[in-house]
Amino acid sequence: MAAVRRPTRTVYVGKVAVGGDAPIRVQSMCDTDTRDVDATVAQIHQLEEAGCELIRVAVPDRAAAKVLHRIKSRISIPLIADIHFDYELALAAIEQGVDKVRINPGNVFVKAGQKGIEAVVVAAKQAGIPLRIGVNCGSIEPRLLDKYGYPTPEAAVESALDHIRFCEALDFQNMIVSVKFSEVPNMIRAYELLSAQIDYPLHLGVTEAGTPWSGTIKSAMGIGSLLAHGIGDTIRVSLTTPNKTDEVKVAYEILKSLEIRAHGPMLTACPGCGRTEVDLLKLTADVEAALASVKTPLRVAVMGCVVNGPGEAAEADLAVVGGRGRGAIYRKGKLLRTANEDQLIPALLTEIENWKPDPEPGPLANTIPLRMRR
Amino acid sequence: MAAVRRPTRTVYVGKVAVGGDAPIRVQSMCDTDTRDVDATVAQIHQLEEAGCELIRVAVPDRAAAKVLHRIKSRISIPLIADIHFDYELALAAIEQGVDKVRINPGNVFVKAGQKGIEAVVVAAKQAGIPLRIGVNCGSIEPRLLDKYGYPTPEAAVESALDHIRFCEALDFQNMIVSVKFSEVPNMIRAYELLSAQIDYPLHLGVTEAGTPWSGTIKSAMGIGSLLAHGIGDTIRVSLTTPNKTDEVKVAYEILKSLEIRAHGPMLTACPGCGRTEVDLLKLTADVEAALASVKTPLRVAVMGCVVNGPGEAAEADLAVVGGRGRGAIYRKGKLLRTANEDQLIPALLTEIENWKPDPEPGPLANTIPLRMRR
Numbered sequence: 001m002a003a004v005r006r007p008t009r010t011v012y013v014g015k016v017a018v019g020g021d022a023p024i025r026v027q028s029m030c031d032t033d034t035r036d037v038d039a040t041v042a043q044i045h046q047l048e049e050a051g052c053e054l055i056r057v058a059v060p061d062r063a064a065a066k067v068l069h070r071i072k073s074r075i076s077i078p079l080i081a082d083i084h085f086d087y088e089l090a091l092a093a094i095e096q097g098v099d100k101v102r103i104n105p106g107n108v109f110v111k112a113g114q115k116g117i118e119a120v121v122v123a124a125k126q127a128g129i130p131l132r133i134g135v136n137c138g139s140i141e142p143r144l145l146d147k148y149g150y151p152t153p154e155a156a157v158e159s160a161l162d163h164i165r166f167c168e169a170l171d172f173q174n175m176i177v178s179v180k181f182s183e184v185p186n187m188i189r190a191y192e193l194l195s196a197q198i199d200y201p202l203h204l205g206v207t208e209a210g211t212p213w214s215g216t217i218k219s220a221m222g223i224g225s226l227l228a229h230g231i232g233d234t235i236r237v238s239l240t241t242p243n244k245t246d247e248v249k250v251a252y253e254i255l256k257s258l259e260i261r262a263h264g265p266m267l268t269a270c271p272g273c274g275r276t277e278v279d280l281l282k283l284t285a286d287v288e289a290a291l292a293s294v295k296t297p298l299r300v301a302v303m304g305c306v307v308n309g310p311g312e313a314a315e316a317d318l319a320v321v322g323g324r325g326r327g328a329i330y331r332k333g334k335l336l337r338t339a340n341e342d343q344l345i346p347a348l349l350t351e352i353e354n355w356k357p358d359p360e361p362g363p364l365a366n367t368i369p370l371r372m373r374r
Numbered sequence: 375m376a377a378v379r380r381p382t383r384t385v386y387v388g389k390v391a392v393g394g395d396a397p398i399r400v401q402s403m404c405d406t407d408t409r410d411v412d413a414t415v416a417q418i419h420q421l422e423e424a425g426c427e428l429i430r431v432a433v434p435d436r437a438a439a440k441v442l443h444r445i446k447s448r449i450s451i452p453l454i455a456d457i458h459f460d461y462e463l464a465l466a467a468i469e470q471g472v473d474k475v476r477i478n479p480g481n482v483f484v485k486a487g488q489k490g491i492e493a494v495v496v497a498a499k500q501a502g503i504p505l506r507i508g509v510n511c512g513s514i515e516p517r518l519l520d521k522y523g524y525p526t527p528e529a530a531v532e533s534a535l536d537h538i539r540f541c542e543a544l545d546f547q548n549m550i551v552s553v554k555f556s557e558v559p560n561m562i563r564a565y566e567l568l569s570a571q572i573d574y575p576l577h578l579g580v581t582e583a584g585t586p587w588s589g590t591i592k593s594a595m596g597i598g599s600l601l602a603h604g605i606g607d608t609i610r611v612s613l614t615t616p617n618k619t620d621e622v623k624v625a626y627e628i629l630k631s632l633e634i635r636a637h638g639p640m641l642t643a644c645p646g647c648g649r650t651e652v653d654l655l656k657l658t659a660d661v662e663a664a665l666a667s668v669k670t671p672l673r674v675a676v677m678g679c680v681v682n683g684p685g686e687a688a689e690a691d692l693a694v695v696g697g698r699g700r701g702a703i704y705r706k707g708k709l710l711r712t713a714n715e716d717q718l719i720p721a722l723l724t725e726i727e728n729w730k731p732d733p734e735p736g737p738l739a740n741t742i743p744l745r746m747r748r
Contacts, residue, residue, distance in 0.1 A: 029647055241655075257558045
């Protein structure tokens, strides 16, 4: 069962609700040159197809800001402009009609002081769009670094709260907040501290997480640990990868594994041991391949023997339990049929095709998104 | 900074301490046929080489039990026998000199009642070895399934506590405990509940986690979330994989990322965005490849631009920051040198070769294992 989600306000990014009862949103960021509109739009379309719900692009200069409207007109998910030092680029992005602006307050503040941030807040308010107060461990204001001696979770949270209070003093509450660290323990602690003090939706991420392998592990730990405790409203998995859709796939795997959102079948498989009497690696790989194009949100288990097999299979919608040359298909723990090893996958696929949820639905067969439950 | 570790007793598995102040131990389980001694020993040697500190083998029958001494005599890490239905196999394994026995109390109890478990406890006590009370969501006793209606975290914890109390009544306290689920939220909740009630060392794992990709994500979330909150004394990542050493690699990546144990360099890398002016994917891949054989526990960062680069680089022992055709190497935020793009990796390797820890060591340059700190 998933954790109780901490209550947050609902903020709209374009037509996409973030926070409150809205699903935990999956977002990503383009790694194309924003000025290359065709390449950027093509990447956004790939990400949309993979399930990305919000997309951010870097706006490093005026030329990038000036093409934002053209990008937005060709995509169907909300567009977010990522702004660092130059607040005037935020103003230009807002003029271009973006759906949200992320400002790194440390960087904006260092360059232009409060007046830069104030100008952005006033423009966002007029345009009716939210801002993300995106604090990053690498760019905390010098004053706070002096105070804490190091970019600590406490320093990041103080930075975020300072800027939130500044925006609130301008009667602006249309905010999403992040306090990213590249170190997982600091990231977890910063969000835990922040979450106890504000009810703005939180954007979770481990910054500079790394390669697809280690970045996935760090993101799963940091984002997963917080979501498992009810914290977080939108997530971005950052990976240094040639396939940006990896970020979205990992994000959904995190949400699926926490039973927060369904996104196609969820596969469990036993690791095999000295009891295994079936070619488990082949069977699992075959099942994973067979499920790749299935959209039904089912829980499917592959088990190599009868020790844990039938018991754990009881918690799966469908389970394939291997045996000596023969195997069995279970539906919620009830034996449906046995089959020879080479007929197990076709038998499983037939059961998936004919799948109708029970009147009382299984754990992942609910409407999408699943409500958080205890 | 890592979380404060919850205090637990120290239990010895062979000469390896688990719990208390001991490092969080990394373990794995063979997927060979235990009766095939050569194959099993060969796999254990591979796992040892990868850093595995405790190894478990399945004991499905008497023939498997009878070769345990031969396996143990050829390996240098403690050997654990995994027992399910038949308590007499546990007795046979103890006679063979194994260093620990894992019993699945649900399965043993169903077959032989309390007398089966009592016989194992008495034998373990005489032999001076610990038991793992290894509760698994797939094999909780019928009485508790009736009571809770479903294999819930509460049911698993009650099962574990019942068996712990039974052992304690026999004046046996030499235990390690696990309550594994294949669903990550249930797994996290079960260990959180259990950890609040006992001080025996906890063995963490997500059971039947799945393939290297999704199983890694689930294990990182479940194990990582608990360790990040100070819970857990030994971990096993279960993966359905042809390369069992994957389990050990993922386990150490979890421990490294949580700053709990050092195990070679830790790489962070920014994901690249529209600001990137260097071939970041190539640079990151080159750095990762160059670090593969480095044993020094350094924190190395690869950054694609000057927005987050120098700031986040300040937290790394060594950082490579890419620029337009040229890049820079930083040591703890201090610029060491600039170099042309094609000279960056050799420059980094030179710095690593010449690396001497500061008098005041960096976050990962401590003795191994790192003590848990707040």
